[in-house]
Amino acid sequence: MMTIxxxxxxxxxxxxxxxxxxxxxxxxxxxxxxxxxxxxDLGAGxxxxxxxxxxxxxxxVSMTNGDAGHQDIGGGELARRRYKETQEVAKRLxxxxxxxxxxxxxxxxxxxxxxxxxxxxxxxxxDVVIAPRTNDYHPDHRNTGVxxxxxxxxxIVPNVLSSxxxxxxxxxxxxxxxxxxxxxxxxxxxxxDITETLAKKVEGLDAHTSQFYExxxxxxxxxxxxxxxxxxxxxxxxxxxxxxSALTPEIKASVEKWYGPEKAAKVKSVEVFEICxxxxxxxxxxxxxxxxxxxx
Numbered sequence: 480m481m482t483i484x485x486x487x488x489x490x491x492x493x494x495x496x497x498x499x500x501x502x503x504x505x506x507x508x509x510x511x512x513x514x515x516x517x518x519x520d521l522g523a524g525x526x527x528x529x530x531x532x533x534x535x536x537x538x539x540v541s542m543t544n545g546d547a548g549h550q551d552i553g554g555g556e557l558a559r560r561r562y563k564e565t566q567e568v569a570k571r572l573x574x575x576x577x578x579x580x581x582x583x584x585x586x587x588x589x590x591x592x593x594x595x596x597x598x599x600x601x602x603x604x605x606d607v608v609i610a611p612r613t614n615d616y617h618p619d620h621r622n623t624g625v626x627x628x629x630x631x632x633x634x635i636v637p638n639v640l641s642s643x644x645x646x647x648x649x650x651x652x653x654x655x656x657x658x659x660x661x662x663x664x665x666x667x668x669x670x671x672d673i674t675e676t677l678a679k680k681v682e683g684l685d686a687h688t689s690q691f692y693e694x695x696x697x698x699x700x701x702x703x704x705x706x707x708x709x710x711x712x713x714x715x716x717x718x719x720x721x722x723x724s725a726l727t728p729e730i731k732a733s734v735e736k737w738y739g740p741e742k743a744a745k746v747k748s749v750e751v752f753e754i755c756x757x758x759x760x761x762x763x764x765x766x767x768x769x770x771x772x773x774x775x
Contacts, residue, residue: 507535507769510605512596512627514586514619516545516561516578517687520568522655523609524680525673525724525750529772531573538603539576541565542592542623547583549689550697560689567686572679586618588625594640596630601643605650607769609752612654614662627652631757651769652758656751667751669766670733671773673724677748681717691716724748737773 509530513519519527519539527537545561546554562578569576579595586592600608608631613624633639634646657665673680684691692712696702706712726734730751735743754760767773 503534503771507606507771508604509535509537509607509609510540510600510603511537511609512540512542512599512623514542514611514617514623515548515583516541516565516576517684517690518611518620518623519576519609520680520683520687521723522611523750524572524683525676525748526671526770526772527574528572528676528679528683529671529673533771535771536603537572537574538599539565539568539574540599541576541578542596542626543581543583543586543619544578545583549694551693557689561687564687564689568683571686572683584619586622588622588629592622592626593629593633596626597634597640598643600630600634600650601640601646604646607653608650608758609653609655612657612659612665612753614659615657616659624654628755628757631755649759651761651765652755653752654755656753665751666753667727667730667733668754669752669770670730670737671750671752671770672734672738672742672746672748673750674745674747677720677724678717681713681720684716684720685713721748724750739774742774 507530509527511519511523511527513522518541523539527539530537544558546558548561549557552560558580565576565578568574577599581592608627610627611620611624613621613628615621615624631652632649635649637645639645653669654665656667659665692705693702696705704715706715726746726749730749731743733751734746734749738746761769767775
């Protein structure tokens, strides 16, 4: 409370506009769980930077150390490089970033990993948990989704992982956007405008040099087209993210629901999320509270 009062006094003394939306009395706590270093950034880097700028708390967690995702190096050398990249992302976005020491490509939905997920969610006292769906091309992505789903109820059960106090409330669990259609397509329940934040998201992604400028282009046979100049490289990545975050007809309908037709017409880039049926089921007012960047 003292920190809030001092911040208010400082803002007033500087003559800056002051709104309570800018200074949350109780910051929201968001945890994003991905399979690999860079997965969280792709799915939620835009809203992470918005939450951080608003004074809320965001943690990214990678379930593996990423030690297989490169064409030239691997093992401990790659894991160390990728960890350093995540910490640079954390600095750029104003978040925290944890990396678990599971091998890339070998993640399994074991009891040990389930308890690790429960621990992370409880220790962060999460209001919102975001993770991939369980239908995905990569087994690590699928198993991350399974692990988070399996934790969705157990985070409030006192006799499970009794060494860590259970949450007093069940968080809202959400899925990242994906394009997979079987056995069921992604449903864009919540759409967040990141048009003005996309450059900040790309600033974070740019720190994952080993992935976005080396490994992923190599897997697409596109490595020769990656610019060498750092400025041009970032422009190239921004263009790719503009395509990735574009609106489909289904997503456009969700944007209009949350922003209204007039504001929605100006939205070019979004991050969208599906509400998992295993956690708390928020009503529209609760969604607006958990996503304070949405218009009221």
